[in-house]
Amino acid sequence: MIPTVDPERDVSAPVLAAYSYCETVTGQQARNFAYGIRLLPEGKRRAMSALYAFSRRVDDIGDGDLPPEVKAVRLDETRALLARIREGGIDDYDTDPVAVALAHAARVFPIPLGGLDELIDGVVMDVHGATYETWDDLALYCRCVAGAIGRLSLGVFGADPGAPEAGRAAEYADTLGLALQLTNILRDLREDAEGGRTYLPAEDLAKFGCSAGFDGPLPPAGSDFAGLVHFEVHRARALFAEGYRLLPMLDRR
Incomplete structure (x- = not known):
């Protein structure tokens, strides 16, 4: 598996800002993980930060103190956002930096975004107390x-x-x-x-x-x-x- 485009070139300023946001989230919420991926080439490090930031959003919904029915709504909203990313509905100027970064990462690397649907499925199991x-x-x-x-x-x-x-x-x-x-x-x-x-x-x-x-x-x-x-x-x-x-x-x- 190889990148579909050069991950180190032709990255717009809004996308760079989105990746920077994801790297900040990663550094604040998963310090050991952040140190580990520092050794990766820049493009891979950015992509892993985008994956982490989106996954963290899903986990935080499941682990939070909201009522189960509200968690279910938030997870549905996150799944809908993922569908927009998969369908190419997120441009560089979208207001959600995690979505912008993940959309770019998925264009650069062959990331199987369906895995994030599975992650949401697993958190739904937790919300329901399976x-x-x-x-x-x-x-x-x-x-x-x-x-x-x-x-x-x-x-x-x-x-x-x-x-x-x-x-x-x-x-x-x-x-x-x-x-x-x-x-x-x-x-x-x-x-x-x-x-x-x-x-x-x-x-x-x-x-x-x-x-x-x-x-x-x-x-x-x-x-x-x-x-x-x-x-x-x-x-x-x-x-x-x-x-x-x-x-x-x-x-x-």
Whole structure:
């Protein structure tokens, strides 16, 4: 995958200002991420900042204190904005800098913007308090909120078309996102439970006697909490092992 136009040339002043806004958002809200992408070529750094700023907007709606029905409206509005970006309805002089920057980035790089629709789908699941019966159910959620981000990022980073298994690069990016999201779920198990959410599959919780949840100071009495954690960690490690097959394919420029 290569840029569709030269990302370093012919960038208008309004687009540069829009990218600057996105880089400011990234620097303020994701300092570690911002430091990491500083090493990228300028065009890729700008595009990643635009992706981050749009994704952050979606996440902030889901994580905010608004009533669920208001969040749903805001997410619908954001999805409509994404459709305008995809259809070429955002010009350099639009008043939304994130939309301007993302629209330009999508013209420069082969970014699969449908991944941002998936991200919105995942946040909608969170707003509705979705629970997951099986691993396949949870994996769908993880693909929306994390796997999609991997595929979007791959559109910017690019993959070497001559690399072995290059045709599976998007699949491996997706799998790496699943591994990272499952790791996040395990890390935040207690915090999520205190907020009324348990993301792990109900069938896994039942298998290890943990259906009562984790909102108390100790795991449920008689449960095999250690067994549950080992089971999920093994699953995450297997996903990481597969997802890491992406790394040799990435364009290192």
